[in-house]
Each structure stands twice: as structure tokens, then as C-alpha cells.
Amino acid sequence: NISMQNVNEKKKNKFVSLNLVLQLQGCLIAAGIFHFLLGFTGLVGVILRFIGPITVVPTILLAIVFITRAATKFAMVYWGVSLPVAVVAIILSVYLAKWKCPIPFWSRKRGFHISHYPIHQVFSLLIAIIFGWILSGILTTAGVFSDEKSHREYLARTDAKTEFVGKAPWFNVPYPGQFGPISFSVSVFVGFLIATITSILDSIGDYYACAKMCEVPPPPSHAVNRGIAIEGLMSTISGFVGCGHATSTYGGNIGAIGITRVASRDVFLATGVIYVIFGIIGKVSAVFLTIPYPVLGGALIVMYGMFTGVVLSNLQVVSLSSSRNLAIIGISILFGLMIPHWVENFPDQVSVMMNKSQPMNSTSGGTELLDFQYEKSLIMLREGCLIAAGLCHFLVGLTGLVGVILRFVGPITILPTIFLAITYVTRATAKFAMVYWGVSLSVAAIAIILSVYLANFKCSIPVWTKKRGFHFSHYPIHQVFSLLIAIIIGWILCAILTTAGVFSDDKSHREYLARTDAKTEFIGKSPWFNIPYPGQFGSSKFNISVFVGFLIGTITSILDSIGDYHACAKMCDVPPPPPHAVNRGIAIEGLMSTISGFVGCGHATSTYGGNIGAIGITRVASRDVFLATGIIYVMFGIIGKVSAVFLTIPYPVLGGALIVMYGMFAGVVLSNLELISLSSSRNLAIIGISILFGLMMPYWVEKFPDQISVGSAIGDGVVKMLLANPSLIGGMLACILDNTVSGSDDERGISAWKTQIDDTRDNKREYSVGYEVYQPLLYDWIIKIPLINKLPIIPKKVN
Incomplete structure (x- = not known):
């Protein structure tokens, strides 16, 4: 039978x-x-x-x-x-x-x-x-x-x-x-x-x-x-x-x-x-x-x-100096990565969009509080490892090792490194946007219309001056505040939909995090003032396997930051950063990461690609603006009630903003291509193979983790952590190939990055400002201090 x-x-x-x-x-x-x-x-x-x-x-x-x-x-x-x-x-x-x-x-x-x-x-x-x-x-x-x-x-x-x-x-x-x-x-x-x-x-x-x-x-x-x-x-x-x-x-x-x-x-x-x-x-x-x-x-x-x-x-x-082109290319790529990731990993949500009555089988959307003692032990463990990794990060910049690294790192290395990081940033973006696509897409559309479609339009603004009295001034205020306007409109839209009962009030439902009242409880629970201090969670601990993971993150972060510095310089229309500026930036990142570890923040300090995207979208590159933003962040970190208000921003509003910011950043990263010879088979092979391999390895580790076994749990974890990092895999491969395959500096794009610290401009193009933009604060005073002026983070005195 x-x-x-x-x-x-x-x-x-x-x-x-x-x-x-x-x-x-x-x-x-x-x-x-x-x-x-x-x-x-x-x-x-x-x-x-x-x-x-x-x-x-x-x-x-x-x-x-x-x-x-x-x-x-x-x-x-x-x-x-x-x-x-x-x-x-x-x-x-x-x-x-x-x-x-x-x-x-x-x-x-x-x-x-x-x-x-x-x-x-x-x-x-x-x-x-x-x-x-x-x-x-x-x-x-x-x-x-x-x-x-x-x-x-x-x-x-x-x-x-x-x-x-x-x-x-x-x-x-x-x-x-x-x-x-x-x-x-x-x-x-x-x-x-x-x-x-x-x-x-x-x-x-x-x-x-x-x-x-x-x-x-x-x-x-x-x-x-x-x-x-x-x-x-x-x-x-x-x-x-x-x-x-x-x-x-x-x-x-x-x-x-x-x-x-x-x-x-x-x-x-x-x-x-x-x-x-x-x-x-x-x-x-x-x-x-x-x-x-x-x-x-x-x-x-x-x-x-x-x-x-x-x-x-x-x-x-294509003109890669055009914000229009960079935004279109970057946002298209980000969106093309994000939607398939959402459909593949959350197929049930597609049917939910058609049938809103179907609940999601998930947790309470991250609004629940885990066991605090367990959280404290994790924070203390991370503190010690973060302090050690931050010191390593700091010393790499302070001693000028980054300047040595820059001899071997060029656009061909940086491009795969950051591009591969962006491919995985789409997961975080999708996490926010997928809560309610109707809002996230609206926010993204508003930001794109204001910053890209209306880029050449200037608003008529009534102003008054002593010299001219009352008159109209023309300024692209809609572009400067495009992200802020889009976020405010999205927040208001979520409030209307929340009041209308469109979003479920069930905490286990996906759309709950689109409600404007989903996290209002945090405002009540937050203290008015909260100043972080060393040891607030207990004595810092240390674990070698966790430290190895942090060290890998540090190496990747340094490569990522070098690329971000050059991408930001390009977006701001200033010369490429000289070695002393790169050294100083890496050193400060490491110092802040160490301080972050001491006070129990639980995360390091690094560059943020979204900010570079925001510069491209808003066309605001003033350092005073970023300095003021940093001060505001510190104040919000101390005044708990104010900080908690921003935690109530609905997820899809953040998702829509991230689509535009990271999309623009993706375009900026690809703009590095104009520095290298794209008619060279050497360059095309190195970039392409590095990107492909950087995508293959993490996919293999993610889908088939059991195939990796080196004989010990710690060893397995370290190997998986290395291979699962697309930026590290693709960036290291690109660096090795770029420095071992013969090619001229012009062909590799290295010549475009080489800087001459003098009072002349680049002979190929005019920048908005010169290399004085990279002089540190109080430079004339610092240069007189013995020993300090010898550090590789301080530029040499020039006429």
C-alpha cells in the first residue's frame, strides 16, 4: 500500500x-x-x-x-x-x-x-x-x-x-x-x-x-x-x-x-x-x-x-556635482533596496495593507521595559569595552596613523565601503517606514518636492531693514527647512489619523507606532533634569569577545568616517580634507566614544551619513548650524522632558525623513566615481568585485550561520561578526586590490585627493572656501604651545 x-x-x-x-x-x-x-x-x-x-x-x-x-x-x-x-x-x-x-x-x-x-x-x-x-x-x-x-x-x-x-x-x-x-x-x-x-x-x-x-x-x-x-x-x-x-x-x-x-x-x-x-x-x-x-x-x-x-x-x-542627480539616484537605490527587504522579511504586512483588521503577531513595538537589572549588566559590560575601543580609536587619530592609512585609501576603497553600509541601512529605514507607508511616503514626497523639484525657486519673504525699509527678499526657505516642514506635516497627519481612529490602539499591532500618543507615557516618566556621570549604572566591566566586536566596529567606523569626511567636503564645495584634519576628526571621535563609555551611553560617537544627506537636501552647510545643533542635543540630553517629546515622533514620520536623508547620502557616495577613471577595466573590476563580495558574505552568514565553525563559540562569533560586516569585507578587499594591482594615481583617483597646504586654490576648480576651513579653533594660540604643535592633528604654520 x-x-x-x-x-x-x-x-x-x-x-x-x-x-x-x-x-x-x-x-x-x-x-x-x-x-x-x-x-x-x-x-x-x-x-x-x-x-x-x-x-x-x-x-x-x-x-x-x-x-x-x-x-x-x-x-x-x-x-x-x-x-x-x-x-x-x-x-x-x-x-x-x-x-x-x-x-x-x-x-x-x-x-x-x-x-x-x-x-x-x-x-x-x-x-x-x-x-x-x-x-x-x-x-x-x-x-x-x-x-x-x-x-x-x-x-x-x-x-x-x-x-x-x-x-x-x-x-x-x-x-x-x-x-x-x-x-x-x-x-x-x-x-x-x-x-x-x-x-x-x-x-x-x-x-x-x-x-x-x-x-x-x-x-x-x-x-x-x-x-x-x-x-x-x-x-x-x-x-x-x-x-x-x-x-x-x-x-x-x-x-x-x-x-x-x-x-x-x-x-x-x-x-x-x-x-x-x-x-x-x-x-x-x-x-x-x-x-x-x-x-x-x-x-x-x-x-x-x-x-x-x-x-x-x-x-x-552624469553631472555628479548636481544635487538633483544625486538625490534621484540615491533615493531610487535606497527605495529599491528597502521595499523588497520589507516584502521578503514581512510578507504578512502586505496582506495587512489590504485587510486592516488582521492583527500582527509581534511584541509591543519596543514600548515595553525589559528587566532593568539585566539591562544594567549589559550597559556595564559595554561601558568597559567601549572605553577601551574608544581609546584605540583616539590613539589612531592622535598618533597620525590615519594619515598613514590615507596613503593606501582612495576613492576606490571608500566607495564600496560606504555604499555597502548604505545597503544595510535600508533595513533600519524600512523598520520605521513600514509602520504605515501612507505617512512615510507622504513625508518623503514633501521633502523631495521642496528640496529637489523646487530647488530653483526662491520664496518671496517680507523683510524690513533700515537701509531699504519694508521690502521683499527672495530666499529658498522652503529648501532650507524642507526636512523640518516634511516632518511637521507628517506629525500633524499622524495626529489627524490617530484622532480619526485610523491607527489601531492595540500595542501589538504594527500601526500602533504610527500613533502620536504611542509613547506619550515617556514624557511623564522622564525626569526634568538628568545629568549623566561615570558609574551611574555601577562599575564598568570588560569582556574580550565583546571588545573584539567593538574593535571591528572601530576599524569599520574609521574607514567609514574617512569616506564621510570626503563626501561632506564634496557636498559643501570645499577642498578634500588634509591628513591633519582627518587625524583630528578620528581622534575627537575616539575621545567622545571614550567619554560616552564612562558615562554609560552605551554607544560610540561617529559620523552620520544622514547629516551629509541633510546638507544636500537643505543646502545648509554652515558649521555654526551644526555647532548650535550639538548644543541643543546636549541640552535635550539633560532636560529629560524635552528629550522625551521627540521620542513621541511617530515611526513613519522618521522613516520618510530617513528615505530622503540616506537617499541623498547614497548619491553623494556614488559621486566619488567622478574622481576616478571609469574607462579603466582595472577600476571597474576592483569596485564591482568588492561590492559583489561585500554583499555575498553577509548574505551567506545571515542565511546559513551554522556553516561557520572554527571550534569554539568565541571564535565562531568573531568570524561571523567579521564576515557579516559588508563594509569591512568590501572595503578591505577594495583596499587590497587597489594597492596591489598596478595603476597610476590619476587612474585611481588618488591625485584628486592629494592636497597642498598653501594659500592657493586647487588648480582644477574653484571652491567656496580654501583650506583655511580645516584650521582648528584658536589655531594661532595652539601653534605656540610646545609639543602640542608637533602633534599630527595640528596643521603646520604656513604663510
């Missing part, structure tokens, strides 16, 4: 699968025809009028961010194979890019002679794959990989899929109706239609990226129309013969062009013919199915890494 049930179950599954294939065929044919008509009728040419690099870059870049999951799926099977494959490909294609291999050659004209040709670069991926395949074969024979099919490492074996070679027929020509009569489903077709539109946008971007990589003019409208039409036609044919998938561009091929430097159409035509032959000769095709997963993973790291760099290179034709 059990045997019969298994047979029936297999038949049922086979029927369901076959029925699904037939439905996919019909929907794919319809979607393919739609795809074909868009290109054939020239409608894509119309779309091109509204699509430029600012649209293309976020579209493809976001696709790459989520492609990292596929690359990780293959590579994580056995990193010991995938990483060597990637390293071999990088060495052959990047490190040895300028070397030409001597090859014995014979010709009638010259006879036997030695010809020099970069054959190692042309076949770098093929050589790396063959190397990885052989390595997997050796490890399989040595019994390193498990022979248990349920084990992760089984797919690293060279014999894991050899059964497919035996089962595959010698010849198999696909034909229409081979699986039965084609069927159709409206719901499936809608999904295919959405994918078709996305595919068209993706393909347009790929065409431009490929043209750039091949050093040919951008594709004209007729070429784009033809490409889209052919894609649609092939997708339709694919549906008829039951392939089950559409035809589109493949970013990995563009990456392969960058790695191998082979852009001949004859090569791709020959490759297509080979693919068709392999599709018909089943045995040959099955051989390639036996390529071990980690070998493919290593190849994908390099191919998609190069493609990422190519996509970013499109920004060189």
Missing part, C-alpha cells in the same frame, strides 16, 4: 509539473509577442526619450544586488574552491592585464618567431574554470567532500551529476507541443507581463553598458528596437517549444567582455551556434551540467563583479 501511494504521489507530482509547464508555455508565448511588438513597432524608441543613465544605473544596480544571492548559492557550497577560482581569474585578467604572453608562432612571411599576446587574459575565465574543475576532482578523489546527497558539499563533487550524462539522450530536437496542448492562465500571464517590462528596462541598460565596455557609440533607437524585438521573438519561440524561460540579455556576458577583453561579435555568434548544438546533442550538454557548483560560483563572482563596475561607469556621463 505504501509503495502504491508513493507511485500515485509521483504520478500526481508529474501531472502538476506538466500542467504548470503547459501554462508557462501559453503565458510565455503571449508575453513574448507583447515583448516583440514593443520593439517591432518602435515603442521602445519612444521609451528611450524618457530613459537616461540616471534611470538605467539604479535599475541594473538593484538587479545586481539581488543577483548576489544566486552567486552565493553556488559559491557557498565550498568556499575553498570558489575563492581560488575567482582569485585565478582576477590574477590573469586584472593583475596581469598589461603583460603579454610570449607564444611560439609560425607564418610564411616571418617563419618561426615569438608573438606576444595576452592569451591568459582572453581565456582567463576558461582557465579559472578548468583549474577549479581539476581542483574539485582532486578533492573529490581525496574524500574531502561528503558523498551524502543531502550534504551541502555534495554539489562540489565532480561526480555529483554524472548520472545526467548517462540519462541524457544523444539527440533531442525540441518541437511545438512536445509536452501536450498549450494552456493559459491570466494570473501567471500578469506575472510574465511585469517581468517583460522589467526585462526591457534591464536590456536597454545592458545595451548601453555593453556598448561602453566595447568602446563603441551608444546604441541608436533602431538598434534598441531591433534588439528588443528579437528578444521577444525568441521568447515566443521558446514558449512554443516548451523551454519554460524567456530570452533576454545576460549581464554576466558583459562582465566576461571586461575580464577577457574579447568583444568580437563573431565570437558571440560562434558561442550561440555552439549553445544550439549543445542543446540538441544531449550527452555533450549534460557534461557541462557536471561542473561543480563552487566552480560556477567563483566564475560568477568575477563576471558579475565586472558587470557591476560597468554599470556604475555609466555615471561618468
